[in-house]
Amino acid sequence: MFLNEKLETMDRKEIEQIQIERLQATLNRIIKVIPFYKDYFQKKNISTEDFTNIEDIQKLPLITREDLVRHHPYGMFSVPLREIVRIYPTSVPFRLPVVVGYTQSDIIKLSKLTARVLCSVGVKKDDVVLINFNGNIINGAFVVMYGAELLGSSVIPCFDSNPEEIIDILRSYRVTKLITTPFNALALSDVIEQRKISPQDLSLESIIVGGEILPHYHQKRIEETFMIKVSEIYGMEEIIGPGVGGECEKKCGIHINDDHFIAEIIDPKTGKSLLEGKTGELVLTTINREGFPLLRYRTGNITSLIIEKCSCGRNFSRIQKILNHTDERLIINGISFLPKHIEKILSSYEHTTKNYRIIIERANNRDRMEIEVGVTSELFVDQIRKMEDTKLNIKQDITDNLRVNASIRLVEPKTIPYPWKKETNIIDKR
Amino acid sequence: MLYIKNLNAFYDDIQALRNVSLHVKEGEIVALIGNNGAGKSTILNCISRIITSVNGSMFFRDQDMSDLKYNKAVDLGIVHVPEGRCIFPDLSVWDNLLLGSYSKREKLSTCKKNINKIFEMLPLLRKKKDQAGGTLSGGEQQILAIGRGLMAQPEIMLLDEPSMGLAPIFINDVFGILKQLKEQGKTILIVEQNAQKALEIADRAYVIETGSIILEGDTDELKTNQEIKRAYLGKGYSEIWD
Structure with missing residues (x-):
């Protein structure tokens, strides 16, 4: 399903035009205000005019979470703090937090993008949507909530409920779409089995998961327990949460919203860009973000990129299911x-x-x-x-x-x- | 429809545009906003091929515009309504409109039909059809300039500062007409210092600063941008950065 079919099915030529326009505009903005890039451009003796096509993105440095930590808290913000309407510290156990900032316009964009992603995984206006996220991805929960509300769905936010309670809510409120993490979905599967609840007693049509890696065998277990399909949405707290991309009904990879992000695959050891279809680390660049633009951010996720048209009609690039990280995680x-x-x-x-x-x-x-x-x-x-x-x-x-x-x-x-x-x-x- | 990539334009040794990339899709109204001298009108002049000392790529309906003469640009359907209207002051409203269809080389009867269509859309012009263009008020002249542009049956209309020098009441009239054109699905690239008005009617906008585009987006998103509010949307916002 499409939120805006014309936009989501635009051809590669149009996508690439938008990407270069937005990349250039982003560079023209940040070069004046983010010392990290100002210094880098000076050191490398390059200017924003050296970026005339998408491949030129490789002239930019790769950014890691450690770089963001080094510029903590506001060093990578591209607008004054007074323009930021939401500050979100993303925390990972035992690691220093990274602070992400959103302008009002960023909030509108991320809501629209998440609505688009939810639409592609089948969420619609008539759905009763239960959102069950917790822990360190609570920001993602808000983002999903905005997106689902924008679609007009009836949203039940359950951010800290236990699996028993969630199952009761699923049943009583006739929830049709459950959006949660793979971990929570597995815990719900346990409850379904322990309480011998028949999936037919639920009105669930599909489960949408995000925020964590979903191995095939876990997906199988959830699908078998609930007797419905599981779809994936993808995002990162540092980027904009779950609005980066999602599966379509054809389930042949996760579509990246190419009009807002440039996806690259690099060799995690050398940092060199890899060709389409090769497996490596996913690197994302935000090209339409005002408060906290991230250029060539190393996600640590291992996948490969497909650029050919999907049978759903989208020309957005796709990433294969993520099953690994670059570190020893x-x-x-x-x-x-x-x-x-x-x-x-x-x-x-x-x-x-x-x-x-x-x-x-x-x-x-x-x-x-x-x-x-x-x-x-x-x-x-x-x-x-x-x-x-x-x-x-x-x-x-x-x-x-x-x-x-x-x-x-x-x-x-x-x-x-x-x-x-x-x-x-x-x-x-x- | 219109795809521009890495456009650089020069006035002698002075570079007026730096790596400007933008596009306009069919049926869209796209606004270019920015301060005086930012390069907004230069972009329009490059598209209508008035300025030719440029490099970069410009494609209109898949046709490369690099070596196109300005009269050929009109043939392609690129119609420029310039800043300051540039109507013929001594000619009547009717004749001004008739001249708008000059490039189409159509029969007079067809031209008359088209003028009547313009009159239906812009009834004010029918009332003043025999009046000399120079005797019209600023707002009326702007409406005439738009009508003359429409006579060339544009595929895309480039509108340069349509509100410039107009009294507020006429600004509303002119934008009311642009709203009508939008409803008819016309494609318009508008340069406007009155950012508030431009953002009201446009689908998307580009913000240009000293020859470079610094922001692009849907107008509902751009309207919330504090910098745009401060720089272009007028009073009441000066305290934001100051």
């Missing part, structure tokens, strides 16, 4: 984290050593994680109660900080390979 039931975050938690305990191993298995289409923690012999000779407390505390700390469940096993340090290496200390049996 682990994804457990839709929640991603870095092993070093576990290490950081373990280091705060008295008797733990630096030796630990993560074992991941899949059972009943859910991921299970066990962490073997090397502890000093003092703990073994001490009371059993103390060992049990340590296990429980580590488990709770991991759940609180990383939002994942893990079972903890305390072991003798010498049974675990050291120093830590991904290859030997992560056993992924999925």
Whole structure:
């Protein structure tokens, strides 16, 4: 479905025209106000006039989250703070926050874009839409809410409800579309199974997920439990949340809103641009953002780009389903984290050593994680109660900080390979 | 319909436009807003081929306009209604309109029919059809200039400052006519210092500053832009940055 068919089916020539216009306008604006770019242009002896086609984007530096952290909080804003109507600090466990700013015009744009994305995944005016996001993607929840309201859908925002409550709301309010994270959708699947609820008792027509990676087997499980299709929307907190793109009814990749973003694929090791169809890291450039333009932002998501026309009629480029990150990130039931975050938690305990191993298995289409923690012999000779407390505390700390469940096993340090290496200390049996 | 990429224009050694890229789709009204001397009128003059010392690419309906003479641009349907109206003061309203169809080389009977169509759309001109153009008020002259432009049956109309020098009441009349043209699906690229008015009727707008485009977007989005409010939408906004 289209929100604006004419716009969404424009040909590549038109898309590229809009992209170069907006890229040039963005550069003409930011070069005067963002010292980072001013200095870069001076250092490289280039000017905005050197950008005459889309490929010239490669003359710009790649930006990482660390760059944004370095200019925290307002160093990458391209308008004075008084023009910013929303400030959103995006937080990732154990990492410094990045502050994203939106002008009033940005808010209008992101609402329209999200409405477009929701329309492409099948949300319509007559739908009763339940939005269930939580944790560190709450901004995305607001964005989705604006988009769905713009479409005229009846929106039920449930930002912090538990799965039991959500299932009751789905049933009582005859919700037709559920927009949530893969993690929440899996938790809802559990409740459906535990309570032996028949999917026919629900009015749900489809589930739309975003905010986290959705592996095929999780998608299968959710689809089988609810007996409906799951569609994906894509976005990043640093960009504009979930309005970057979404699947269409043909489900052959996620369409990127090319009139607002330029998508590139690079080799994550060399930073060099890769050709269409090659797998690499997705890099996004916002070309219609006023408050916080991001140029060549490394998303860390591994995918490939398809530029050919989709059978839905859209000429917007598509990215393949994202299944990996560039870093050592682990994804457990839709929640991603870095092993070093576990290490950081373990280091705060008295008797733990630096030796630990993560074992991941899949059972009943859910991921299970066990962490073997090397502890000093003092703990073994001490009371059993103390060992049990340590296990429980580590488990709770991991759940609180990383939002994942893990079972903890305390072991003798010498049974675990050291120093830590991904290859030997992560056993992924999925 | 009209695609411009990396347009650079020069007045002798002075570069007036720098890498200007813009497009106008069929049936759209697109506004160019910006301060005096920003390069708005230069863009129109480049499109109608009055200025030819340019580089960059310009395509109108897939036709490359690089080597086009200005009279050929009119043949393609690019009609420029210049700043200051430039009507023929000694000729009657009727004759001014008739001259608008000069490039079409049509029979007089066809021209008369077309003039009558213009009269239906702009009834004021019918009332004054025998009056010399120079005796009309500023607003009436602007309406006549638009009518004359329409006589050339434009595919795209380039309107340069239609509200310039007009009393507020006439500004409303002129924009009322532009609204009518919009409803008829006409394609218009309008340069206007009265940004408020331009943003009211346009679908999209480009903001130009010292020869470069710094912003583009749907008018509903641009209207909320504080810088535009401050710079172009007049009083009451000066405190924002000052």
